[in-house]
Amino acid sequence: MSEQIGIDELLERVRENLDRVEPKEAFDAAAGGALLVDIRYAALRERDGLIPGALVVERNELEWRLDPQGSHRAPEAVSHDLRVVIICNEGYASSLAAVSLRQLGLHRATDLIGGFQAWKAAGLPVEP
Numbered sequence: 001m002s003e004q005i006g007i008d009e010l011l012e013r014v015r016e017n018l019d020r021v022e023p024k025e026a027f028d029a030a031a032g033g034a035l036l037v038d039i040r041y042a043a044l045r046e047r048d049g050l051i052p053g054a055l056v057v058e059r060n061e062l063e064w065r066l067d068p069q070g071s072h073r074a075p076e077a078v079s080h081d082l083r084v085v086i087i088c089n090e091g092y093a094s095s096l097a098a099v100s101l102r103q104l105g106l107h108r109a110t111d112l113i114g115g116f117q118a119w120k121a122a123g124l125p126v127e128p
Helices: 007-015 023-031 042-048 059-066 093-103 115-121
Strands: 035-038 084-087
Touching: 007 093, 023 035, 023 084, 023 115, 042 115, 059 093, 084 093, 084 115
Parallel strands: 035 084
Antiparallel strands: none
């Protein structure tokens, strides 16, 4: 019988293996060549805006678009060594998404603590 855990415990466990980043760290990582990936759904992007230069990929397409070996990969998905910072709205779904990318071999994948809302609150660039 497999162990049953709730989502809060699952998040705690997966985050133990992620080097999660604060908004300023994500901004600096992007300046250094990291790929910021916005997985928020369209209504949130339309309401709150976009991070300039971030790749927008719906969550349900993420693994297909970022697998460097995949036939449906985004042009930015060049290597398993690519530093990827996943951004959701508040920093929850992004942790699970980053772990999924790590399972695909993107060993430098992580996520943004607090998500887009923390980015915006930090006064970092947002475009309509």
